[in-house]
Amino acid sequence: MPGSSLWLLPPPAHPLHAALTALITSTLPARFPRESASSPSVSPHFFPPHVTLTSEVEPSRYSADPQAWLDRMVGRWLAGDGDSHVVKVRFGEIATQDVFFRRCFIRVGFERVRAWLGWPGMGGLWRCGWGAMFGEETERWLEWWRREYGPHVSLIYGDVPIADEVLHEVTRVVREAGIRLPKAGSDGIEEGNSWNGWDGGVVWLVPTDKPIAEWKPIATREL
Template structure:
Protein backbone atom coordinates (compact mmCIF):
# COMPACT_ATOMS: atom_id res chain seq x y z
CA UNK A 1 0.00 0.00 0.00
CA UNK A 2 1.69 3.25 -1.10
CA UNK A 3 2.68 5.92 1.41
CA UNK A 4 1.37 6.25 4.93
CA UNK A 5 -2.21 6.13 6.21
CA UNK A 6 -4.35 7.78 8.83
CA UNK A 7 -6.47 5.30 10.77
CA UNK A 8 -9.34 5.94 13.14
CA UNK A 9 -9.50 3.39 15.98
CA UNK A 10 -12.17 2.91 18.65
CA UNK A 11 -11.34 4.47 22.01
CA UNK A 12 -9.39 1.93 24.10
CA UNK A 13 -12.25 1.92 26.63
CA UNK A 14 -14.83 0.96 24.00
CA UNK A 15 -16.13 -2.64 24.20
CA UNK A 16 -15.87 -2.70 20.42
CA UNK A 17 -12.10 -2.54 20.63
CA UNK A 18 -11.80 -5.97 22.25
CA UNK A 19 -14.80 -7.44 20.40
CA UNK A 20 -13.40 -6.54 16.98
CA UNK A 21 -9.88 -7.58 17.91
CA UNK A 22 -11.13 -11.02 18.96
CA UNK A 23 -13.07 -11.38 15.70
CA UNK A 24 -10.06 -10.37 13.60
CA UNK A 25 -7.41 -12.39 15.38
CA UNK A 26 -9.26 -15.46 16.66
CA UNK A 27 -12.89 -16.01 15.65
CA UNK A 28 -12.74 -15.45 11.90
CA UNK A 29 -9.41 -17.20 11.30
CA UNK A 30 -10.88 -20.24 13.08
CA UNK A 31 -14.17 -19.97 11.20
CA UNK A 32 -12.57 -19.56 7.76
CA UNK A 33 -8.96 -20.77 8.13
CA UNK A 34 -8.27 -21.19 4.41
CA UNK A 35 -9.63 -17.74 3.54
CA UNK A 36 -7.42 -15.64 5.80
CA UNK A 37 -3.74 -14.85 6.20
CA UNK A 38 -3.90 -14.22 9.92
CA UNK A 39 -2.01 -17.37 10.79
CA UNK A 40 1.16 -15.59 9.68
CA UNK A 41 0.33 -12.20 11.21
CA UNK A 42 0.67 -11.06 14.78
CA UNK A 43 -2.68 -9.73 16.08
CA UNK A 44 -1.30 -6.34 17.07
CA UNK A 45 -0.27 -5.66 13.47
CA UNK A 46 -3.90 -5.42 12.39
CA UNK A 47 -5.88 -3.55 15.03
CA UNK A 48 -9.54 -2.67 14.44
CA UNK A 49 -9.59 0.56 12.47
CA UNK A 50 -11.28 2.62 9.79
CA UNK A 51 -8.90 4.13 7.23
CA UNK A 52 -9.44 7.88 6.89
CA UNK A 53 -7.00 8.16 4.00
CA UNK A 54 -3.93 6.48 2.56
CA UNK A 55 -1.24 7.57 0.07
CA UNK A 56 0.29 10.17 2.41
CA UNK A 57 3.83 11.06 1.39
CA UNK A 58 6.31 10.72 4.27
CA UNK A 59 7.84 14.00 3.12
CA UNK A 60 4.81 15.80 4.58
CA UNK A 61 5.71 14.96 8.14
CA UNK A 62 9.42 14.20 7.78
CA UNK A 63 11.09 13.81 11.16
CA UNK A 64 8.11 15.30 13.03
CA UNK A 65 5.14 12.97 12.51
CA UNK A 66 3.50 13.83 15.84
CA UNK A 67 3.65 17.57 15.22
CA UNK A 68 2.17 17.07 11.76
CA UNK A 69 -0.66 14.89 13.07
CA UNK A 70 -1.38 17.39 15.85
CA UNK A 71 -1.65 20.19 13.28
CA UNK A 72 -4.61 18.63 11.44
CA UNK A 73 -7.89 20.34 12.46
CA UNK A 74 -9.94 17.18 12.98
CA UNK A 75 -13.53 17.52 14.16
CA UNK A 76 -14.07 17.20 17.89
CA UNK A 77 -14.87 13.77 19.32
CA UNK A 78 -18.60 14.51 19.57
CA UNK A 79 -18.67 15.27 15.84
CA UNK A 80 -17.12 11.96 14.77
CA UNK A 81 -19.56 9.07 14.79
CA UNK A 82 -18.68 5.61 13.44
CA UNK A 83 -21.81 3.48 12.92
CA UNK A 84 -21.84 0.05 11.32
CA UNK A 85 -23.75 -0.96 8.23
CA UNK A 86 -23.64 -4.50 6.84
CA UNK A 87 -20.86 -7.02 6.26
CA UNK A 88 -19.50 -6.91 2.72
CA UNK A 89 -16.63 -8.15 0.53
CA UNK A 90 -14.64 -6.97 -2.47
CA UNK A 91 -12.20 -8.89 -4.67
CA UNK A 92 -9.29 -6.93 -3.21
CA UNK A 93 -6.75 -8.33 -0.73
CA UNK A 94 -7.19 -5.51 1.81
CA UNK A 95 -10.99 -5.48 1.52
CA UNK A 96 -11.65 -9.20 1.46
CA UNK A 97 -14.21 -8.92 4.25
CA UNK A 98 -15.30 -5.79 6.13
CA UNK A 99 -18.10 -3.94 7.89
CA UNK A 100 -19.40 -0.91 6.04
CA UNK A 101 -19.56 2.35 7.98
CA UNK A 102 -22.15 5.12 7.58
CA UNK A 103 -20.60 8.05 5.72
CA UNK A 104 -22.10 11.12 7.33
CA UNK A 105 -20.64 10.49 10.76
CA UNK A 106 -17.09 10.31 9.40
CA UNK A 107 -17.27 12.57 6.33
CA UNK A 108 -15.64 15.57 8.00
CA UNK A 109 -12.77 13.52 9.46
CA UNK A 110 -12.17 11.75 6.15
CA UNK A 111 -12.25 15.04 4.26
CA UNK A 112 -9.72 16.91 6.39
CA UNK A 113 -7.44 13.86 6.54
CA UNK A 114 -7.39 13.71 2.74
CA UNK A 115 -7.05 17.48 2.34
CA UNK A 116 -4.05 17.79 4.66
CA UNK A 117 -2.54 14.43 3.80
CA UNK A 118 -2.86 14.17 0.04
CA UNK A 119 -4.62 16.92 -1.93
CA UNK A 120 -2.63 19.78 -0.39
CA UNK A 121 -5.63 21.82 0.75
CA UNK A 122 -5.75 23.61 4.10
CA UNK A 123 -9.48 22.97 4.33
CA UNK A 124 -11.80 20.60 2.50
CA UNK A 125 -11.87 22.17 -0.97
CA UNK A 126 -13.10 21.07 -4.38
CA UNK A 127 -10.27 18.61 -5.03
CA UNK A 128 -10.94 16.85 -1.77
CA UNK A 129 -14.72 16.86 -2.24
CA UNK A 130 -14.31 15.27 -5.68
CA UNK A 131 -12.05 12.60 -4.20
CA UNK A 132 -14.50 11.84 -1.37
CA UNK A 133 -17.32 11.28 -3.88
CA UNK A 134 -15.08 8.95 -5.92
CA UNK A 135 -13.89 7.13 -2.79
CA UNK A 136 -17.45 6.52 -1.60
CA UNK A 137 -18.35 4.97 -4.95
CA UNK A 138 -15.25 2.79 -5.19
CA UNK A 139 -14.53 1.85 -1.56
CA UNK A 140 -16.50 3.70 1.07
CA UNK A 141 -15.77 3.91 4.80
CA UNK A 142 -15.34 0.50 6.37
CA UNK A 143 -13.69 -1.51 9.16
CA UNK A 144 -11.77 -4.47 7.78
CA UNK A 145 -12.31 -7.89 9.33
CA UNK A 146 -10.11 -10.03 7.11
CA UNK A 147 -7.47 -9.77 4.41
CA UNK A 148 -6.90 -12.52 1.90
CA UNK A 149 -7.04 -13.77 -1.66
CA UNK A 150 -9.94 -16.22 -1.69
CA UNK A 151 -13.40 -15.19 -2.88
CA UNK A 152 -16.10 -14.88 -0.24
CA UNK A 153 -19.35 -16.48 -1.39
CA UNK A 154 -22.81 -15.95 0.12
CA UNK A 155 -22.50 -18.85 2.56
CA UNK A 156 -19.17 -17.59 3.93
CA UNK A 157 -20.51 -14.05 4.24
CA UNK A 158 -23.52 -15.30 6.21
CA UNK A 159 -21.19 -17.15 8.58
CA UNK A 160 -19.13 -14.00 9.09
CA UNK A 161 -22.23 -11.85 9.71
CA UNK A 162 -23.48 -14.36 12.27
CA UNK A 163 -20.10 -14.37 14.06
CA UNK A 164 -20.11 -10.57 14.16
CA UNK A 165 -23.58 -10.46 15.66
CA UNK A 166 -22.70 -13.21 18.17
CA UNK A 167 -19.83 -10.97 19.29
CA UNK A 168 -22.48 -8.45 20.37
CA UNK A 169 -22.04 -6.13 17.40
CA UNK A 170 -25.30 -4.81 15.98
CA UNK A 171 -25.29 -4.23 12.23
CA UNK A 172 -27.56 -2.22 9.96
CA UNK A 173 -28.62 -5.14 7.78
CA UNK A 174 -29.54 -3.22 4.64
CA UNK A 175 -26.18 -1.48 4.46
CA UNK A 176 -27.74 1.97 4.22
CA UNK A 177 -26.27 5.12 5.72
CA UNK A 178 -29.04 5.25 8.33
CA UNK A 179 -27.08 3.39 10.97
CA UNK A 180 -27.95 5.38 14.10
CA UNK A 181 -29.20 2.28 15.94
CA UNK A 182 -26.23 0.12 14.96
CA UNK A 183 -23.06 -0.51 16.95
CA UNK A 184 -20.14 1.85 16.59
CA UNK A 185 -18.13 4.43 18.46
CA UNK A 186 -17.85 8.19 18.89
CA UNK A 187 -14.57 10.05 18.61
CA UNK A 188 -11.67 7.64 18.77
CA UNK A 189 -7.92 7.63 18.32
CA UNK A 190 -6.10 8.57 15.10
CA UNK A 191 -2.95 6.68 14.14
CA UNK A 192 -0.41 7.70 11.52
CA UNK A 193 0.93 4.43 10.10
CA UNK A 194 3.62 3.85 7.41
CA UNK A 195 1.55 1.37 5.39
CA UNK A 196 4.16 1.24 2.64
CA UNK A 197 5.97 -1.19 4.93
CA UNK A 198 5.19 -4.93 5.24
CA UNK A 199 2.03 -5.65 7.23
CA UNK A 200 4.13 -7.10 10.05
CA UNK A 201 5.66 -3.63 10.50
CA UNK A 202 2.43 -1.63 10.56
CA UNK A 203 2.87 0.34 13.75
CA UNK A 204 1.88 3.95 14.53
CA UNK A 205 4.55 6.63 14.44
CA UNK A 206 2.16 9.24 15.85
CA UNK A 207 -1.06 8.91 17.86
CA UNK A 208 -3.76 11.46 18.65
CA UNK A 209 -6.95 11.13 20.65
CA UNK A 210 -9.90 13.10 19.30
Protein backbone atom coordinates (compact mmCIF):
# COMPACT_ATOMS: atom_id res chain seq x y z
CA MET A 1 0.00 0.00 0.00
CA PRO A 2 1.76 3.21 -1.14
CA GLY A 3 2.38 6.16 1.15
CA SER A 4 1.00 6.38 4.67
CA SER A 5 -2.46 5.98 6.16
CA LEU A 6 -4.48 7.65 8.87
CA TRP A 7 -6.27 5.21 11.14
CA LEU A 8 -8.87 5.77 13.82
CA LEU A 9 -8.56 3.35 16.75
CA PRO A 10 -10.96 2.93 19.66
CA PRO A 11 -9.89 4.65 22.89
CA PRO A 12 -7.37 2.39 24.69
CA ALA A 13 -9.63 2.06 27.74
CA HIS A 14 -12.76 1.24 25.72
CA PRO A 15 -13.83 -2.43 26.10
CA LEU A 16 -13.96 -2.83 22.32
CA HIS A 17 -10.23 -2.17 22.04
CA ALA A 18 -9.37 -5.36 23.94
CA ALA A 19 -12.25 -7.38 22.48
CA LEU A 20 -11.44 -6.57 18.84
CA THR A 21 -7.70 -7.05 19.40
CA ALA A 22 -8.34 -10.53 20.80
CA LEU A 23 -10.56 -11.42 17.84
CA ILE A 24 -8.03 -10.21 15.26
CA THR A 25 -4.88 -11.66 16.83
CA SER A 26 -6.15 -14.82 18.51
CA THR A 27 -9.74 -16.00 18.22
CA LEU A 28 -10.37 -15.68 14.48
CA PRO A 29 -6.95 -17.02 13.35
CA ALA A 30 -7.46 -20.03 15.64
CA ARG A 31 -11.02 -20.71 14.47
CA PHE A 32 -10.44 -19.90 10.78
CA PRO A 33 -6.75 -20.62 10.05
CA ARG A 34 -7.27 -21.15 6.32
CA GLU A 35 -9.09 -17.85 5.77
CA SER A 36 -6.71 -15.93 8.05
CA ALA A 37 -3.56 -16.79 6.10
CA SER A 38 -2.48 -15.11 2.88
CA SER A 39 -1.12 -18.48 1.75
CA PRO A 40 -0.64 -21.90 3.41
CA SER A 41 2.96 -20.99 4.30
CA VAL A 42 2.31 -17.51 5.69
CA SER A 43 1.22 -16.81 9.26
CA PRO A 44 -1.91 -14.72 9.84
CA HIS A 45 -1.43 -10.97 9.58
CA PHE A 46 -2.01 -9.17 12.87
CA PHE A 47 -2.99 -5.50 13.03
CA PRO A 48 -4.70 -3.22 15.57
CA PRO A 49 -8.45 -2.63 15.27
CA HIS A 50 -9.03 0.54 13.26
CA VAL A 51 -11.09 2.44 10.71
CA THR A 52 -8.98 3.77 7.83
CA LEU A 53 -9.70 7.47 7.40
CA THR A 54 -7.48 7.92 4.36
CA SER A 55 -4.50 6.31 2.66
CA GLU A 56 -1.71 7.16 0.22
CA VAL A 57 -0.66 10.23 2.21
CA GLU A 58 2.61 11.42 0.69
CA PRO A 59 5.51 11.46 3.20
CA SER A 60 6.51 14.90 1.93
CA ARG A 61 3.45 16.30 3.71
CA TYR A 62 4.72 15.42 7.16
CA SER A 63 8.40 14.43 6.78
CA ALA A 64 9.82 17.35 8.81
CA ASP A 65 7.73 16.60 11.91
CA PRO A 66 4.99 13.92 11.67
CA GLN A 67 3.60 14.64 15.15
CA ALA A 68 3.36 18.39 14.60
CA TRP A 69 1.68 17.81 11.23
CA LEU A 70 -0.92 15.45 12.69
CA ASP A 71 -1.57 17.77 15.64
CA ARG A 72 -2.21 20.68 13.28
CA MET A 73 -4.51 18.69 11.01
CA VAL A 74 -6.61 17.22 13.80
CA GLY A 75 -6.62 20.46 15.78
CA ARG A 76 -8.00 22.47 12.90
CA TRP A 77 -10.67 19.87 12.24
CA LEU A 78 -11.76 19.73 15.87
CA ALA A 79 -12.04 23.52 15.92
CA GLY A 80 -14.92 23.38 13.43
CA ASP A 81 -18.40 24.61 14.27
CA GLY A 82 -21.17 22.31 15.43
CA ASP A 83 -20.81 18.58 15.99
CA SER A 84 -20.00 17.51 12.41
CA HIS A 85 -16.41 16.92 13.48
CA VAL A 86 -17.42 14.52 16.27
CA VAL A 87 -16.68 11.04 14.96
CA LYS A 88 -18.96 8.18 16.03
CA VAL A 89 -18.12 4.66 14.93
CA ARG A 90 -21.25 2.46 14.85
CA PHE A 91 -21.11 -1.13 13.68
CA GLY A 92 -23.09 -2.63 10.83
CA GLU A 93 -23.04 -6.19 9.53
CA ILE A 94 -20.00 -8.39 8.91
CA ALA A 95 -19.09 -8.68 5.23
CA THR A 96 -16.41 -9.93 2.86
CA GLN A 97 -14.89 -8.63 -0.37
CA ASP A 98 -12.41 -10.17 -2.77
CA VAL A 99 -9.70 -7.76 -1.62
CA PHE A 100 -6.75 -8.75 0.57
CA PHE A 101 -7.25 -5.96 3.13
CA ARG A 102 -11.04 -6.42 3.20
CA ARG A 103 -11.27 -10.19 3.28
CA CYS A 104 -13.54 -9.99 6.33
CA PHE A 105 -14.67 -6.82 8.08
CA ILE A 106 -17.35 -5.08 10.12
CA ARG A 107 -19.16 -2.37 8.20
CA VAL A 108 -19.30 1.03 9.89
CA GLY A 109 -22.16 3.52 9.59
CA PHE A 110 -21.16 6.04 6.92
CA GLU A 111 -22.92 9.17 8.15
CA ARG A 112 -21.27 9.07 11.57
CA VAL A 113 -17.75 9.21 10.13
CA ARG A 114 -18.23 10.86 6.71
CA ALA A 115 -16.81 14.23 7.79
CA TRP A 116 -13.46 12.58 8.58
CA LEU A 117 -13.17 10.33 5.53
CA GLY A 118 -10.53 11.04 2.94
CA TRP A 119 -8.74 13.83 4.80
CA PRO A 120 -6.22 15.15 4.00
CA GLY A 121 -5.50 13.21 0.84
CA MET A 122 -8.46 13.98 -1.44
CA GLY A 123 -8.38 17.30 -3.26
CA GLY A 124 -12.16 17.60 -2.90
CA LEU A 125 -11.86 17.49 0.88
CA TRP A 126 -8.54 19.23 1.48
CA ARG A 127 -6.74 21.72 -0.73
CA CYS A 128 -3.04 22.10 -0.01
CA GLY A 129 -3.63 20.21 3.23
CA TRP A 130 -5.88 22.84 4.82
CA GLY A 131 -9.57 23.58 4.96
CA ALA A 132 -12.60 21.40 4.25
CA MET A 133 -13.97 21.74 0.73
CA PHE A 134 -17.46 20.23 0.77
CA GLY A 135 -18.52 20.85 -2.82
CA GLU A 136 -20.25 18.73 -5.45
CA GLU A 137 -16.96 17.07 -6.38
CA THR A 138 -16.46 15.96 -2.79
CA GLU A 139 -20.03 14.69 -2.46
CA ARG A 140 -19.69 12.61 -5.64
CA TRP A 141 -16.42 11.14 -4.44
CA LEU A 142 -17.85 10.34 -0.99
CA GLU A 143 -20.82 8.55 -2.54
CA TRP A 144 -18.55 6.50 -4.79
CA TRP A 145 -16.25 5.74 -1.84
CA ARG A 146 -19.21 4.65 0.30
CA ARG A 147 -20.47 2.24 -2.37
CA GLU A 148 -17.13 0.79 -3.45
CA TYR A 149 -15.16 0.83 -0.22
CA GLY A 150 -17.10 2.13 2.75
CA PRO A 151 -15.82 2.68 6.29
CA HIS A 152 -15.07 -0.58 8.07
CA VAL A 153 -13.09 -2.36 10.76
CA SER A 154 -11.09 -5.21 9.22
CA LEU A 155 -11.07 -8.55 11.03
CA ILE A 156 -9.13 -10.74 8.59
CA TYR A 157 -6.55 -9.99 5.89
CA GLY A 158 -5.95 -12.74 3.36
CA ASP A 159 -6.16 -14.18 -0.14
CA VAL A 160 -8.57 -17.04 0.60
CA PRO A 161 -12.23 -16.38 -0.36
CA ILE A 162 -14.72 -16.61 2.51
CA ALA A 163 -17.81 -18.70 1.78
CA ASP A 164 -21.24 -17.66 3.03
CA GLU A 165 -21.36 -20.39 5.65
CA VAL A 166 -17.95 -19.32 6.97
CA LEU A 167 -19.07 -15.69 7.09
CA HIS A 168 -22.10 -16.72 9.14
CA GLU A 169 -19.83 -18.59 11.53
CA VAL A 170 -17.50 -15.59 11.82
CA THR A 171 -20.52 -13.45 12.70
CA ARG A 172 -21.50 -15.91 15.42
CA VAL A 173 -17.97 -15.91 16.88
CA VAL A 174 -17.84 -12.11 16.86
CA ARG A 175 -21.19 -11.91 18.65
CA GLU A 176 -19.95 -14.45 21.21
CA ALA A 177 -17.06 -12.08 21.94
CA GLY A 178 -19.64 -9.51 23.04
CA ILE A 179 -19.62 -7.32 19.92
CA ARG A 180 -23.07 -5.85 19.34
CA LEU A 181 -24.07 -6.13 15.67
CA PRO A 182 -27.34 -4.91 14.13
CA LYS A 183 -29.46 -6.96 11.79
CA ALA A 184 -28.26 -7.54 8.22
CA GLY A 185 -28.66 -4.48 6.01
CA SER A 186 -28.45 -1.96 8.85
CA ASP A 187 -26.12 1.03 8.53
CA GLY A 188 -24.97 0.65 12.11
CA ILE A 189 -26.74 3.64 13.66
CA GLU A 190 -27.90 2.14 16.94
CA GLU A 191 -27.01 4.18 20.03
CA GLY A 192 -26.74 3.49 23.71
CA ASN A 193 -24.53 0.39 23.84
CA SER A 194 -20.77 0.56 24.39
CA TRP A 195 -20.27 -2.71 22.49
CA ASN A 196 -21.73 -1.53 19.16
CA GLY A 197 -19.08 1.11 18.45
CA TRP A 198 -17.18 3.98 20.00
CA ASP A 199 -17.01 7.78 20.05
CA GLY A 200 -13.78 9.65 19.38
CA GLY A 201 -10.68 7.51 19.64
CA VAL A 202 -7.03 7.90 18.68
CA VAL A 203 -5.76 8.85 15.21
CA TRP A 204 -2.59 7.07 14.07
CA LEU A 205 -0.32 8.13 11.20
CA VAL A 206 1.12 4.86 9.87
CA PRO A 207 3.63 4.32 6.99
CA THR A 208 1.70 1.53 5.24
CA ASP A 209 4.19 1.29 2.39
CA LYS A 210 6.17 -1.06 4.65
CA PRO A 211 5.50 -4.78 5.26
CA ILE A 212 2.45 -5.37 7.48
CA ALA A 213 4.62 -6.59 10.36
CA GLU A 214 6.28 -3.15 10.40
CA TRP A 215 3.09 -1.10 10.48
CA LYS A 216 3.70 1.13 13.50
CA PRO A 217 2.48 4.68 14.18
CA ILE A 218 4.95 7.53 13.74
CA ALA A 219 2.48 10.00 15.27
CA THR A 220 -0.72 9.70 17.30
CA ARG A 221 -3.41 12.14 18.40
CA GLU A 222 -6.26 11.56 20.84
CA LEU A 223 -9.65 12.98 19.89
